[in-house]
Amino acid sequence: MRFPRVKPEHVPHRLEDGTIRLGGVLYGIASEIRDTDGLAWTALTLMDGTRSRQEIVTALQSRCAALTRDDADEIVTTLLSSGHVEEADPGSCAALSEREKERYRRNRDYFRWVDLTPRDHGWESQVLIKHARVLVLGLGGTGSHAAWSLAAAGVGRLHLVDPDVVELSNLNRQLLYTEADLGRPKSEVAAQRLRAVNTDVEITAAACTVDGQERLAALADGFDVLALCADRPGEPYGIRTWANRVCAKAGIPWVSGGYNGPLVSVGVFGPGGPCFECVRAGIPPRPGADYAFPGVTSASAGLSGQLVAHDVLALITGLLATPPGYFHGLTLLDPDGHVYARHPARPDCAFCS
Amino acid sequence: MSDTPAPVPRQERKTPRKKIAVRRLGKSEITGWAQPSQGTSN
Numbered sequence: 488m489r490f491p492r493v494k495p496e497h498v499p500h501r502l503e504d505g506t507i508r509l510g511g512v513l514y515g516i517a518s519e520i521r522d523t524d525g526l527a528w529t530a531l532t533l534m535d536g537t538r539s540r541q542e543i544v545t546a547l548q549s550r551c552a553a554l555t556r557d558d559a560d561e562i563v564t565t566l567l568s569s570g571h572v573e574e575a576d577p578g579s580c581a582a583l584s585e586r587e588k589e590r591y592r593r594n595r596d597y598f599r600w601v602d603l604t605p606r607d608h609g610w611e612s613q614v615l616i617k618h619a620r621v622l623v624l625g626l627g628g629t630g631s632h633a634a635w636s637l638a639a640a641g642v643g644r645l646h647l648v649d650p651d652v653v654e655l656s657n658l659n660r661q662l663l664y665t666e667a668d669l670g671r672p673k674s675e676v677a678a679q680r681l682r683a684v685n686t687d688v689e690i691t692a693a694a695c696t697v698d699g700q701e702r703l704a705a706l707a708d709g710f711d712v713l714a715l716c717a718d719r720p721g722e723p724y725g726i727r728t729w730a731n732r733v734c735a736k737a738g739i740p741w742v743s744g745g746y747n748g749p750l751v752s753v754g755v756f757g758p759g760g761p762c763f764e765c766v767r768a769g770i771p772p773r774p775g776a777d778y779a780f781p782g783v784t785s786a787s788a789g790l791s792g793q794l795v796a797h798d799v800l801a802l803i804t805g806l807l808a809t810p811p812g813y814f815h816g817l818t819l820l821d822p823d824g825h826v827y828a829r830h831p832a833r834p835d836c837a838f839c840s
Numbered sequence: 841m842s843d844t845p846a847p848v849p850r851q852e853r854k855t856p857r858k859k860i861a862v863r864r865l866g867k868s869e870i871t872g873w874a875q876p877s878q879g880t881s882n
Contacts, residue, residue: 514867529844569862
């Protein structure tokens with residue numbers, strides 16, 4: 488880092504006892520430094536983007552005669568690796584055009600905020616997104632929102648798959664379609680809409696049915712992430728089980744999202760964590776859990792799709808909060824209705840990596 | 841950001857500095873929200 492500065496979103500403040508808090512009030516980002524001698528605060532003050540690392544060390548040492556150069560260097564090193572400091576003069580990022588930088592500036596600001604790995608220029612996450620290839624399976628309530636979100640975020644390559652045509656009853660929640668599209672294949676309409684949303688994304692589409700693992704494996708070949716937004720055929724041994732086995736074999740991470748009325752949930756699976764079938768096996772049987780009803784609003788469908796998109800982007804950028812292998816979501820009827828499940832891999836599982 | 845510490849003469853220093861540590865805050869320290877338990881379902 489040539490000219491370090493504290494990230495704007497991480498501006499530090501001091502508590503009465505001198506303790507420093509950085510990173511705002513967001514769990515997973517905010518941190519604390521006990522700073523009895525005030526030197527960490529001084530170092531952070533010096534990190535305003537106008538000084539080189541060595542100039543910061545020198546200035547810090549000059550303000551406290553008792554401080555050795557090694558001690559000053561250690562303080563600066565610790566702060567630079569904390570995730571709260573960024574390069575103030577990043578220069579250019581050749582992988583993105585000026586137009587792309589303007590378009591994705593808010594993405595960059597977001598990833599700068601949440602990414603605690605020190606970076607060279609702050610565009611690293613967007614470059615990863617640009618180079619990512621994502622297969623979106625299912626373009627209904629969940630998939631239409633997920634596909635839009637991924638295209639808007641700048642995912643470089645999207646392949647959209649759905650066998651259905653647009654029906655009037657889809658329009659209460661599936662945001663890519665209009666009344667003028669009734670009867671047209673969803674995949675064709677979705678590709679057309681998303682090309683208009685973002686001409687930088689390479690978008691292809693297929694109106695085909697996934698009828699087994701072999702078909703799914705052929706579709707997933709060459710993609711970095713699968714966004715599974717289809718729920719037919721249902722479990723057990725339905726499309727999620729197929730996805731689990733195909734993706735485990737191919738080493739492809741995948742995200743599966745959906746809704747059951749007001750309950751919105753997403754599963755995140757991939758190398759490094761227990762597989763879908765192991766996590767599912769750990770969930771106690773719940774009488775009635777197999778019943779599925781069609782009731783849904785655009786809110787719950789949209790949330791499920793946006794959660795899928797969020798987790799796909801987290802997988803692509805390496806910013807997943809915890810290793811894959813869990814379900815999470817929320818119940819819209821309950822403001823405290825966060826749902827979460829994670830269970831260890833079964834010792835005899837043939838699919839966990 | 842101000843209130844920098846007053847300089848301390850080098851000869852007064854008797855023990856090595858304690859290294860600073862950046863400690864990530866837990867959820868309850870910031871928001872009071874419950875953390876999803878590991879290895880269970882709800």
